Amino acid sequence: MTTQIDARQFRKALGSFTTGVTVVTTQGTDGLDYGLTANSFNSVSMDPPMVLWSLGKKSSSLPVFAATDHFAVHILAADQEAVSNQFSKSGTDKFAGCALTRGHGGVPLLGGCSARFECRVVHRYEGGDHVIFVGEVMNFDSFDHAPLIFHGGNYGLVMKKGEAAAHTASSFGDGWLGFLLARAYYQLLVPVRNNLNGHGLRDVDYNILTVLSMGEGRTIEELDKLVSISGFRVTPEDVEALVVRGIVAVEANAQAEKRVVRFTEAGRSYAIELLTIAKAAESDAERELDYREAQVLKLLLKRVIESTSAALPDHWRRDQFWRDEHLWRDPVASDAA
Ligand SMILES: Cc1cc2nc3c(=O)[nH]c(=O)nc-3n(C[C@H](O)[C@H](O)[C@H](O)COP(=O)(O)O)c2cc1C
Known part of the structure; x- marks a missing residue:
């Protein structure tokens, strides 16, 4: 590392930022399907519609994503923890048991998610030990499924904070x-x-x-x-x-x-x-x-x-x-x- 910081503490501090969980997929130039779990996804621009995510340089999918023009981002639903785990295991058949449809550029599309973005790659940036992919959104779907979230290394579910939570009394009685x-x-x-x-x-x-x-x-x-x-x-x-x-x-x-x-x-x-x-x-x-x-x-x-x-x-x-x-x-x- 160039700057003297404790990697474990750095990872822990980053983990305090709550994210959703996505699976990013693409079709390789060999015609095979590739994908991985990623929580580095973020929105970039409304007009034109653009999103980004970053891929670790040690990832075996890197050469594939470096060579393809399209990818799809699936924002996983609350009940898709198993899908997240499946797509985070390198060297396995990640698409086993997945029903697929095809999107722009032949990208494999998974179902059951909260939202899905089909993208055309418009930029690839160096980002230290990651490569940042920026995609223009060509098509998207939004489903009414609650999202899966990731925080501090754990999966979670979304809960609205609401008014009542702020006023919870602490006394024995209505706060007990x-x-x-x-x-x-x-x-x-x-x-x-x-x-x-x-x-x-x-x-x-x-x-x-x-x-x-x-x-x-x-x-x-x-x-x-x-x-x-x-x-x-x-x-x-x-x-x-x-x-x-x-x-x-x-x-x-x-x-x-x-x-x-x-x-x-x-x-x-x-x-x-x-x-x-x-x-x-x-x-x-x-x-x-x-x-x-x-x-x-x-x-x-x-x-x-x-x-x-x-x-x-x-x-x-x-x-x-x-x-x-x-x-x-x-x-x-x-x-x-
Ligand atoms: C919740 C979660 C989020 C992840 N986010 C990313 C990410 O944003 N970028 C990345 O390169 N890997 C991320 N990973 C790790 C990859 O999913 C994992 O390294 C995967 O096995 C890479 O697959 P590959 O080697 O087949 O490319 C994440 C894993 C999990 C469980």
Whole structure:
């Protein structure tokens, strides 16, 4: 290096600049397709429309891009992390499994991305250990897919900052994560609770139905264990009340060694009705969020669940919690199996 700077620190500092992720493709003069993952992409000019990206001189694609007149830049969508990884591995068949169409100059075009620019090379500049390619945009496509982003060496998703984030209080109360989660949950539950109340049912009944929806054929003790994380306990009287209402039945399991709780047909329909109401409440709540924000929210909540799961009793671990007989199993598929 000419200037005395620490390469690792320099890379780290550059990594604090958040970018999208692109795949740049071209067709070589040998007629073969070439491409690589690049986050050095940027816009240059509106009129004429121009973009740039830079290619490392050690890249095996350099002679190809140095000799071709066209390239295509694909701005990858949030669900295309695998595509990014595939195109960043030198010496592999990068186009394996990719459905291609052709653009200007025969360049291979990938689908499923957020946007795509077909370019004619207008400048190539020396840029230290990289070559900078400037292309005039001949054609472009823009799709309504959230983009994949790259920051500090990690992939990420876009989240709008929004007003609320700036005003988040830090006190115990409305700034406490537990409060926010609980309040969001209870508000989300209002339509479900209204329906339950209309049927003379309570929160504990909802918890029992939810646990059964995730796997039928549990004993009352198992139901109690699984529901207890909510602070409710399930008693034989609670289950009996649901039997009387025709929602569940208590019967011997297949091995006839214990008595387990299952939905009746009416109970199954009712649980599906509740699920539909809950899903509608989720959609209403997400109206203020765009698709990627809803995704980010769920990802973050899963992370909170992960990081606090040490406090969970063993029986809440996913492999034990979920059973084969889910409420939303596909009856045709499971009957055929
Ligand atoms: C997120 C990400 C961004 C990258 N950005 C660039 C870039 O802008 N320019 C570059 O030359 N390589 C970049 N790379 C590395 C190339 O994708 C990688 O070196 C590729 O294997 C080169 O392929 P090739 O040797 O077949 O040409 C990036 C890799 C990743 C994962």
